Amino acid sequence: MIQIARYLTIDLLKNRAVIGSFLLFVAIGWGLFFIENQPEKALLMVMQVTLLLLPLITLIFSCIYYYNSYEFTVLLLSNPIKRSAVIQAFFIALSISFSFAYTIGIGLPLLLNNPSPESVIMLVSGNFLLWIFVGIALFICTKVNDKVKGIGLVLILWAFFAFLFDGLLILIMYQFGAYPIEKLILILTFLNPIDISRISVIMQTDASAMMGLSGAVFVDFFGSMKGLVISFSALLLWVAVMYLGSVRNFRKSDL
């Protein structure tokens, strides 16, 4: 498995799309701090990029890469190796190369220009997000054999996590505003990895506003160290579920 992952990683790091997204991250990372002289504001912009662009890029690229490696996968499977090793290798290689692109491309300027706990939390949750979305992409691709269908589905999922979900949450808040729905909302946010990362960052950057919440449930929950551990565990759980799901799908797939 490690051998395959190594080959794939080397292949990916030479891939034009990965290099391209790395350069894009570098441009965004340095550019934002170059244009914006208030580090707090730049951090917010980095957050928007991380929450929107990063999932989109990883989802689409992982999908295309997996589908395009069809022949290679079939070739591998004809050898006497464990089936799960192949998909594990895909997951690891994609995660490593994108983590590399993100951490060096955006993380470096972020930590150099705004060395603060917020930046560290931003980076860690960004990496989690990336693994989750690699996992989601593989989960879909191993299930759906048709390339167009797969990519279409992945795009819909991205739209759902990136903004439709938040729209639904706000709708729920409006409809049930008169009831004590804080706990429900808390549980619901855990269904969206983008929301978990966003909230763990804003609990640091916009702490003053968060302290004003009458529903102190959130502040108690996310504001403390314990909350951070729980949100990161939730993200880790997401990674695990998506990873195991794709392994299971791959085992069952007709390849």
Add this chain to the structure above:
Amino acid sequence: MLKHPQSLVGIFVLLLSCLVSQAATFTVDINKGTPSIKETLAHASAGDTVLVEPGVYREHTIIIKKPVTLIGIDFPVFDANNEKVEILIIGSDSVHVSGFIFRNVSVSYMNDLAALKVKHVKYGSIVNNKFENCFFGIYLEYAQHYLLKGNTVTGAFKNEAAAGNAIHVWKAKHITIEDNVLSKHRDGIYFEFVDSSYISNNRSFNNIRYGLHFMFSNTDVYSHNVFKHNGSGVAVMFSHRVQMIQNTFEENKGGASYGLLLKEISDGSISQNIFLRNTIGIMAEGANRLLLSENQFTLNGTAIDMKGNSLDNIIERNNFLANTFEIVTNSNHNINKYDSNYWSMYSGYDLNRDGIGDLPYRPVNLFARITNEIPSATLMLHSFFVNMLDATERLFPDLIPAELVDENPMMKPYIYDFN
């Protein structure tokens, strides 16, 4: 050099007359068995000075009825042993007290027991004393022309109902409160019916309720104070012509916490203050004809919450930096004037390069409106969906007050160099 040379002569005459009257100096030392402070005061006559050597004096309810000066040497201690008594009561004009430590005045639910009480007098000073674990620290009622300077008042209170104020002033005029350090009381400074007074350079922090509490007090000035980490910040209520200059309001966080709460006040000015990391920087309810200028709002949850019943205020030349919400209001109309502020959320351009943005700026955003109705929606902050809603609303204002607009938003923050 002197405008009026005759005033110099006057001072000399005054000094001479002091020598002639031969003001006596008494020394009280508990370790040498001298008469007690009460006895000494009974013997002293007007204008005398009583020096108190270091030691623990367990006298209480000491009533000063003559204009004397009471000076502690190396901080002698008055200890009330947690009894329901007061330590020093000033009942004469021109009394000066300095250099003492007052300790352990018990909480009473019947009387406002204070370590040092000043009643119905004029012209005195309370300088460089320390108050530790007292119910009320310094308590002035019907006082005029008083100076409170360099005192440290530290309480040990946990709940509001059983806590007293560090400096409590009631029905007074011409009071100067300078350089005091006030903490862990109910209110740092409490003003009720106090006119023409001056509060400056105090530090008020970790108080349970307000750092400074102002009620029915007119024509006062407070400047250069630091209010940090108080239960709900600073409150200025039912007062007129109050000037607030160069104060720092910091770290007042919580569900009902404000840097500065304005309620039913008018004709004052709030200038050159710093509001840093408060849940709400300024909460204005029924605040009229105020001038808010050259203030710096940084990293607050809401910089200004301007309720609909506040009118004719002028908000100009302020810096709004990295606040979650800049202006919040519950009204659809705008009767205040916002002009020439720097808003860090402004994203317009400046083609003619005059430093003023070419597009007007609406500081109230839709999301602020939503969170005003559903506080828990704050959790959706910086979500892409919310940003989209905001952007559309700013283009076609429908729910946000369309008239609330800064026509001259600055492109760069002002550089103010105060504090």
